[in-house]
Amino acid sequence: MPFSYKKVLIIGATSGIGRALAEAIVERSDANVVVTGRREEKLQELVDKYGNDRESSATLDVAKLETIEGFLKTITSEHPDIDFILHNAGIQRGAKFHEPDTLDLNALTTELTTNYTSVLYVLKYALSFLLSKASAKTEGSGGRGEGERNKNVVIGLMASGLAILPMTRCGPYSASKVAVHQLVYAPPGPAGEDGCENSYASSPSWSELDWHGPAELHDAKHQADITNGGNIGMRLNEFVDERWTALEAGDESIPVGMAKRAFDVIEPTRKEMYEKMDKMVAGSEQYESHRAQ
Structure with a gap:
């Protein structure tokens, strides 16, 4: 089926996967895109390439957690038709624990903040907006407010093949x-009850993260022990093609490349066990009391 969203907010779109997806969405669908990131000049390149009617931009550094709430309030006010939010921002740093004196705790803390803590902030401040859209009634035979709930809203989280096979x-x-x-197991439960039914667990393998040059994620300026980081893993265009096919199909989990092989072996069993445990806990008095609060 075709990509059915009206406007996508991509958090982390100045380069690599985020930028490539921003381009693919505009080129392969009728959806518009709001791109965000730290480097305004990189965002402006996308706006200049596709025009203000298809791409718009706003700067955001997700490592500055205190700015996320205000940013999301502003961006959803300016773009109330956003129905897909993708948190793609991420950084990678090496860590030699066998050489503890070399560990840069500030850098590692920033890495955790960017990759995970900022996700919690985005979920807290974006889900209310998306759930209000999901709860809204679509127009039915009896007029506005009489139709089915609008469930075509999504918040997507970018995981990694290294979440399954750590390095x-x-x-x-x-x-x-x-x-x-x-974490991606959490939103579909409570959120799904209010109509926000999909949450993408997107799991890229080691990828080339730029169309025309070295991958910034693996760039020597960030990880000096990596040589030719742009040649690691699958080509970005192949990655995007696989991702796009899955997005059009409405898949909730989208592993690609080497990550898909690991995902297919491990995740079905993990999910089955998780669902059994969740049902068991859901039947407990303590769980029901917590949900009622």
């Missing part, structure tokens, strides 16, 4: 993506 050289990054991957 020794970047343990904190892997841990941050494990957190995101596990």
Whole structure:
């Protein structure tokens, strides 16, 4: 089925996967895109390329957690037709725990804040907006307010293949993506009851994160021990093609490349066990009391 969303907010779109998806959405669908990131000049390149009627931009540094609430209030006020929010912002740093004196705790804390803590902030301040859209009635035979709920709203979280198969050289990054991957099980439950029925657990493998040059995620300026980081993993255009096919199909989990092989082996069993545990807990008096609060 075709990509059915009207406007997509991509948090983290100055380069790599976020930028490529912003381009793909405009080129392959009728949806418009709001791109965000730290570097205004990179965002403006997208606006200049596709025009203000298809792309708009706003600067945001998700590591500055105190700015996220105000940003989302402003952006959803300016773009009330947003129906898909994708948190794509992320950074990766190496960490040699066998050489503790080399550990930069400030850098590792920023990595965790960017990759995971900011996700919590986005969920808190974006879900109310999306749930209000999901709860709104679509126009039915009896007039406005008489139709079915609008369930075509999504919040997407970007995990990683390293959430399933962690890598020794970047343990904190892997841990941050494990957190995101596990968190993705949470929104579909409570949110789904109010109509926001999909949450994408997007799991890219090690990828080339720029169309025309080295991957910034693996760039030597951030990770000096990596050589030719742009050549790691699948090509970005192949990654986007696989992702786009899954988005059009409405898949809730979208692993691609090497991550898909690991996902297909591990996740079905994990999900089955999770669902059994969740049902067991859901039947407890303590759980029902908590939900009623």
